Amino acid sequence: MSLPPDPRTAGGGDRPWQVPSWVDPVVARATGVIGGPLGRYAVVGGGGLAGVAAALTLVGALVLALGVWQKGHCLMKGWSTPDQFWRACYSDLPVVHVSSPLSERALPWAGEGAATGTAPLPGAVMWLLAQVWPGAGGGLASQQWVFALWALVAVVLVGLAVLALVSLTPQRPWQAAHLAASPALALLALVSTDLLGVSLLLLGLWAWRRERSWTAGVLLGLASLVRPFPLLVLAAVLVVAWRRGRVLPALQTVVGAVLGALLVLLPLVTVQPEALSAAQQWWGQPAGYGALQMVPRLLGVTVPTALTTAVAVGGWLLALGLGVRLSAPGRPGGGRGVVQLSALMLLVVALTSASLSVQSGLWVLPFLALSAVRWWRHLLWVLAEALVFLATWLHIAFASDPGRGLPGDAYALTVVLRAVAWSWVLWEVGRGDRPVAQRPVPISAPDRTASPS
Structure with a gap:
């Protein structure tokens, strides 16, 4: 009927x-x-789009509450090794806080227990959280305080991300649930400060859509200080703008990104030059957890560190070249938008990366929320993420108890499965030829009154 x-x-x-x-x-x-x-x-x-955003922010808060519950053992007992790996409740924030100068309210990059691998903006954020802690020292109470503070900040960041997503896709605002309601959010959002970069990335895309080039550049520049993935989005913005004859906004975005990064880097480097140690360590490090490049080492094959670095750098160059080539209007599927190009470039970088930590999955969520990917695909991808999430901690704990931990060959299999899942879901995003906001939307409900056959 x-x-x-x-x-x-x-x-x-x-x-x-x-x-x-x-x-x-x-x-x-x-x-x-x-x-x-x-x-x-x-x-x-x-309630309009604001009502949708409010409802999804509430959903996101509930999902984050599940994340707190998932890490409940460490929250109650403390983040100790190897217990935090057996219980899969590891989090950078409390661990780095008590093991670095942050416990004394100092910047984390110099001194006893220096967190030299911490990126600039995450280190600055953890330092700000340390200032709020009413006491000093590195006991359980300080770990609980810092973790709870970050959980509250995460709710605000999810709210900002949802607002940006709803504004970017006004004809399909509920698509923002791919971020707010994702099981990956519960698993990964409290592991590190990557959610800050994800929110800044989405706000940058929102500013670019509103033709606020300077603001978009500043936000993308700040996001790149959390992880380098936003640089791919910045590159996609530049390529698309160039193809469409918008050279001046593209240049403004680049300058804004540089200014945004310098806004944080200059004060940090002035006070503590070691703040750039994370970038220095990346160059010349062996393949790390989650990366396909780690698979040979897990199987007993020695790979020169120089080759690992060369492959990672080559992956970035290949991704940028692919973005330029695929954006050509005359090519099949040419004229892709920023989201589609960014997803394909991210795929290349992820497959060639020297490290792809468990929390890297958070950076896939914006692309799912800005595309037309169905939930069954999303959930299959989350299944692979959850598998690597558990396998990584068990493999790290293997050194302390081989009888309970996960050996290298089994962990290598989960890494390969995750790479397949990333390839599949990001390809689904990247092959779209129109942004989701431009697709026709049905305006009538399906027939719910027909009797079952």
Whole structure:
């Protein structure tokens, strides 16, 4: 039986939104716990886009609460080795806090227990959190305090990310649930400060969409101080702008990114030059956890460090060249947008990276939320992420108890499976030829009244 036009959207207006439980079978089945898919006469988005953003921020807060629960053992007992690996509750923030000068409210890069591998902006953020701690020293109370503070900051960051996503995809605002409701958020958001970079990245894309080139550059420059992945998005912005004849905004974005990075780097380097040690350590380090380049070493094959670095650098060059080539309007699928180009370049960099830590999965979520990827694909990717999440801690703990830990060959298999999952889901994002906001959106609900056969 055919239905009349949906009275909520028949007049057009500002709410031609797809209801996830009408168009995605995974979401429809998941709503069984709250009574089933949304009904035909329910009011969708009565509060406007702000209402959607508020609802998804609340969902994100609940998902982060699950993340706190998942790390509950360490939160109650402390982050000690190897217990934090057996319990899969490791987190950089409390561990680095008590093992570095942060416990004395000093910057983390110099002194006894210096956290030389910490990137500039994460180190500065952890230093700010240390200033809020009312006491001093590195006991359990300080670990709990710092972890709780970051959990609260993470809720704010998720809210900002959701606002940016909803604004970027106003015709499909619920797509932001791919970040706010992702199981990966619960697993990874509290492991490190990467969520800060993800939020800055999305705010940068929002500013670029609003033609605020300087702001977009500053935000992307700050995001790149958390991890270098935002540089790929910056490159995609430049390539797309160049192809579309927007040279001046592209140059403004580049200058803004440099200024944004210097805004943090100059004060840090002036006070503590060791703040750049993370970049210095990257050059010439052996392959690290999660990277495909680590697989030969896990299988007993010695790989020269120089070759590992060369492959990683070559991956970046290949990714940039691929972005330029795929953006050509005359090529099949040419004229891709920033999101599609960024996803494909990220895929190349991830596959050739010298290290791809467990929390790197957070950087995939913005691309899922800005594309039309279905939830079943998202959940299969999360399954691979969860497998590597557990396998990494068990492999690290293998050194302390080989009888309980995960040997190298088994860990290598999980790394390969994760690489396959990243390739699959990022290819799905990258092959799209139009941004999701430009795709036609159905305005009528499916027939819910037909009797089952």
